[in-house]
Amino acid sequence: MSVVLGIIFTFLSLFQPKRKYAVWVLGIYSILVSAIAAKAFLMYFVALFILEISVIIIRGDSRTLMEYMILNTLWTKQVNKWPDLSILFTFGMNFSAPSEKQAFQEAGAKLIGEGLITETSNGQYALTIRGFEYCKKHYKKFPPEQWWPEETINEENLKMVIKTGAIGTSTDGPKKVRLDA
Secondary structure (H helix, E strand, O other): OHHHHHHHHHHHOOOHHHHHHHHHHHHHHHHHHHHHHHOOOHHHHHHHHHHHHHHHHHHOOOOOHHHHHHHHHHHHHHHHHOOOOOEEOEEOOOOOOHHHHHHHHHHHHHHHHOOOEEEOOOOOEEEOHHHHHHHHHHHHHOOOOOOOOOOOOOHHHHHHHHHOOOOOOOOOOOOOOEEOO
């Protein structure tokens, strides 16, 4: 039975409109089956790891869900609040579970290493110019998960951002940017 369900959900995940739901259902199912079969709490973490790897394989990229959540949150809020980059949106998270905090910090460190985000003096994350341009090119591939998902992207601001050229290519000199405190 497990193999049949795995094949069905894997097949469904190949179709873009059904992919998100197929991965969620397959993930939930695999976590439950693994935890029940092993009767061990450790299997829960193994199933989460397998789910994360399967999401990466299905998407065909190397970003973790946590990295996407950071990028998607920064992108959405930046476009909504300051699409001209006059101020950079920043945020940080406090987690009660050490494993979640570690995953957040590792994802942030990877994005900082790629030059897509920066960390402010008070430990919050903000998009860099490079990160803003990356999000501008790839935001359609981002999964819907983010913090504060009730605030969806402002379509008018998005159109304005997409229409403008690359940041830093204007002829009116360098722009002063301040970080949102």
